[in-house]
Amino acid sequence: METVEVATTGKKVHIPEKLTKQEQICEELASIVGNKYVEDDIGVMYVYSKDMTELDQYLPNLVVMPKTTEEISEILKLANKYKVPVQCQVKGLNMGGVHALLTGGILIDLRRMNRILEVDEEAEYTLVEAGVTWADIHRELQEKHPNFRLSYPFAPAQTGVVSNALLGGHLRFSTKYGPPSDQILSAEVVLPTGEIAYVGSRGLVKAWDHRQDLPDLLGLFIAWHGATGIVTKAAIRIIPKPKYEEKMVFGTKNVETTCELPRRLARTHSFDAVSVVDWRYLMVAMKKCTEIPITGPLDDIPEGIHTVIYSSFESEEELASKRKIAKSLAEKYDAQIMASEAFDIEFRRQADAIDGCPVLGAPGGVGMCFSGAGKGAGLSWIGGLGPDKHIKNLWVKTREIFAKYQKIFPQLVVHEMCWGHIGCFREIVSFDAGDPEQVEQVRKAHEEEVRLLLDHGYLPYKPPKFATDIIINEYADKGFRKLMKKVKEALDPNGIMAPGRWGLYEEK
């Protein structure tokens, strides 16, 4: 592996040595997917190493673009034959770096597997291939099933639906509908050895629509970061569009009360989404998303926190009742109603900006407009899911961590999940990736943040490799580690799938 340290960005770019028999592997891959869909040009490889975070870049040796499950099966058999590492991506867009490659070898680009195979309104699911994006599925629903939508992520519309669900995190309506992994009902998978299997209800009966009361083998693929196989199709839950919807925004200046307010709001089981953002997030989002002029530099804006709630309702009576609940809690926790679309349409724009998307219930966010100032745009985050009661501590201590670094400033976000049972806490940092000092500061701050989360019982979601290393080496139970290793060895005897993920098969 040759390593180039790029002076402009301070990042390391790792270029793999040519594989033994690389030409032969390319030829055999071409016989599986066609010449047009195999590439090993270094320029094309470099583009697949792209990453907006502080992490190193790794180039694959070659990229292959299959169209079918059977082709993937053949590719994995070939990789086992030559003992070549395999990783896969849909769009490679995770801004926390979980998508970033860790080694050379074969990269399977799944974007050609982009068919929406079924939308079952009665059973409330859609069956999609692994390369289908949120943009694809949203368009399909908008055009053919206008009464349905999904719980969309905050990620760009061009990211993959299945990969997003498998990797975890939170969705727009996670307060009501839970995390992304709860949206998967059944799946078709290709195991590292090339065998094809079904998990969820589809593994036992000819139905894709549930995963209750059966050995949940889907868990073998959720949050494993591609180390146990490739999910090629998945049934994803769709949700009915409500008759009406409304957002409200509350503002407070007090961290203590506003860390309590969202939890209390979520625990009324009344609102589809309850989230909290700080002023910095709000200002950046508003500037880019709604272009409402912002007076003064960001640093002059006082600390403040906004809570956004989103309600769906089927009748005016239900709305009135939900408003009453929200207002009474707001009063109790000394929060001021800043905006409600019912009262002031202009504030609706603010609320949309905070939510990260100009449109309710549509994919695509403005997250990417947070990319840092300066020569090199850098964007990264660390977030975790865990006991909601620790949100206030995380908020305060995260500010303390970043206060040590002079050049980087976080934006803080909280999202209530599962009716307030779980809290999602996230810091987003925009930085100049063209300033090696800032890149280094982000690295250090993020290592501290990972430990802060873990110390509070939070688990980082979509963790990049440095974070999984901390989790596995410093925090994980021995028995858990042993079990993970056993599962991995049983499924992937040659250790070809995503070596290095969760510290497994790193040496290979």
Add this chain to the structure above:
Amino acid sequence: MKKNDRQDMHRVKKVRLTFKELVDWVYKCIGCAACQGLYRTQWPNQTYDRTCPRMDQWEFESATPGGLMWLLRGNLEGIVPMNTKTLEQLYSCSLCKACEFQCYGDHGEHITEIFLAVREKQIEQGNIPPKVKDFLENILKHGNPWGEARSKRGEWAKAIEGVRKYKFDDEFLYYVGCEGSYDTFGQRMARNLAELLVKAGFSFGILGEQEICSGNDVRLLGEKGLFEMLVEKNMKTFKDLGVKKIITLSPHDYNAFKNAYPEYGDMPEVIHYTQLLHELIKNGKLKVSSFSAKVTYHDPCFLGRYNNIYDEPREILKSIPGIELIEMKRNRENAFCCGGGGGNFYFGFLNGKARIREAYDTGAEILAVACPSCGTMLEDALKENGLEDKISIMSIPEMVKKTLLSGT
């Protein structure tokens, strides 16, 4: 994002950035993929269709606009060589600007300028794909991309009564351009427009064998030296002949004369023919009669995204009684490029198959075009898609002329 919020994207930049400033913008792209789908300009009813014709042709990440930015970044870092593959990817971009209208980054408005700057650098270093080299040599030697004889440049006009060489006192110069002079579709379009201009009673003339390429695509291929030579020659011709106003057939030429030439000196007034026809019809100088058809219209990048001319062609079509104008899903600033911009018309790196399919899907019988390059690209794609019997391609001058004839 509301459509109107993006109107500033159409503005012409008065100050060109240096190569260094431009390549610095490469590092602003985080590869977020916003450039790949229609998003910002379709608020609040996004359909998320693709923006980039390269993505329809190839599917690897490097075929996306952001992917090309990262490819160039790899080159700047000394990791990616400017080999045949990299050059092909650099030159296959049609510079259609669709990505610029979607990008959230501060670098967004510079994307095509960045690609252009890197092309200029390659030309300086003599690192040119063979097809591009042939194109440039033909322009240099013959004043047109195909190496056709200069003497044949005005042949398209021979059979048209009333079309003659430009004279000092003429109201305007009809600049036909390379496609109008030599390309089959372009010639037909040039003739139709000439007949309309005669019918409207203008005193105008053409340059005939004296006409040379405007250099729009030469500039966009990065051959700045040759472009400047063409500018000098053309400006001298316009000055010597006392040209006060130019009507262009091709939006490419319109773009060069309107936006690039003024950097080098005073230019006559420049108008695109769609603006003129719109005025003529509106003022009753051209009277159109009924023509019953379902029509969809394809926005050329060099009229639309480059010059903010969206309404005039549509107004012309709407003014023809009996025409039902149906919009394609991707229209105006969201229009999907036919693949013929940025020099691609001559190289065939891209094709217009997806666009013709989109036009067909509207249920229209006619796809109206305002640009000769688009016309040829889409006519080729029509044949490749086997849709010749389902939908036909007509230029706006041809449609207007047809209504004039049928109405008399």
